[in-house]
Amino acid sequence: MAKQMSIIPFTGKLGPLIGYKRNGNYFLRSMPESVQQTAATRRASRRFGIASRKGAFIRHAFYGHLDIHCDGAHINRLNRLLIAAGDHHEAITGFRFNQHTGVDRFFPVAPRLLSNGVLNIPAQTIDGYKGITALEVKVIATRIDFISHQVAGSETVTLMIAPDTTFQETNVSLEVPGEGSLVVVFQVRAMYKDGPSNSRQYMAADIIAVAAPRVPKYAHKRTYPKRTILLPGLTYPHKYTSVIQLE
CATH class of the missing domain: 2.60.40.10 (Immunoglobulins)
Incomplete structure (x- = not known):
C-alpha cells in the first residue's frame, strides 16, 4: 500500500487505483487484474x-x-x-x-x-x-x-x-x-x-x-364433532357425528 501525499486525498476507485482511509491517514492500493471466487x-x-x-x-x-x-x-x-x-x-x-x-x-x-x-x-x-x-x-x-x-x-x-x-x-x-x-x-x-x-x-x-420479538401465543380450542339426535323412522349419515338414541 502507498500513502497519499496529495493536497486533496480521495477514497474509492480512480482508474486502476483504490483510495481508502485508515486511522486518519489516506492510502492507495492497486486493483487486482482478476478475482477468482470460489463457492466459499x-x-x-x-x-x-x-x-x-x-x-x-x-x-x-x-x-x-x-x-x-x-x-x-x-x-x-x-x-x-x-x-x-x-x-x-x-x-x-x-x-x-x-x-x-x-x-x-x-x-x-x-x-x-x-x-x-x-x-x-x-x-x-x-x-x-x-x-x-x-x-x-x-x-x-x-x-x-x-x-x-x-x-x-x-x-x-x-x-x-x-x-x-x-x-x-x-x-x-x-x-x-x-x-x-x-x-x-x-x-x-x-x-x-x-x-x-x-x-x-x-x-x-x-x-x-x-x-427478541415476542412470539404471540395462540390458544388452541379443541373442537368436537356435532351431536345429532336420531329420530325414529329417519336415517342419518354416521360420519363425524355422535348419535343419541331417543328413548
Missing part, C-alpha cells in the same frame, strides 16, 4: 454484505440519540460481531460504541432488562472522580425489525447521578410498542460544572440488552 468466498462475501448493511442499520438507529464520540473502529467491530452472530442478534449484547471505556467502569453491577420490559439498575456504590460533579445516564431503547429494516420507535430516559455515593436500585420502564427486537443502549457521561467531559475515558455507550 462467495458465501463469505454474501455474509459480509448482509452484516455490513445490518450494522449500518443498527448504527444509524442510535446515532441520533448518542451523545458520545464513537471510536474509529466501531464500524468494523460491529460488522465482525454480526458476521459471527448470523440471525442471533442477541450476540451483539455487550458491544461498545466507544471501545476505550465501558459502562462497567461507572456501574460495576450491570443493569439488566427484565422480561416485562423494565430495565433494572441494581443498588451499588458509585465511585468518585476528580472534578466530576455528576454522571449523566441515558437509556436508549429502540424497537428494530431486522427483517423489514424498519425502526418501529425509540424511547430515551435520562438520569443524573451523584458520584461517590450509594446508588439506590432503580427501575426504568421502557415502553416501545411495535414489531421487532428491543435493543437497549446504556450511555454514561461524566459531567463537570461547565458541561460534559470530552475525554474518551469518561464516556461510555454499550448495548446492554437485545430482547
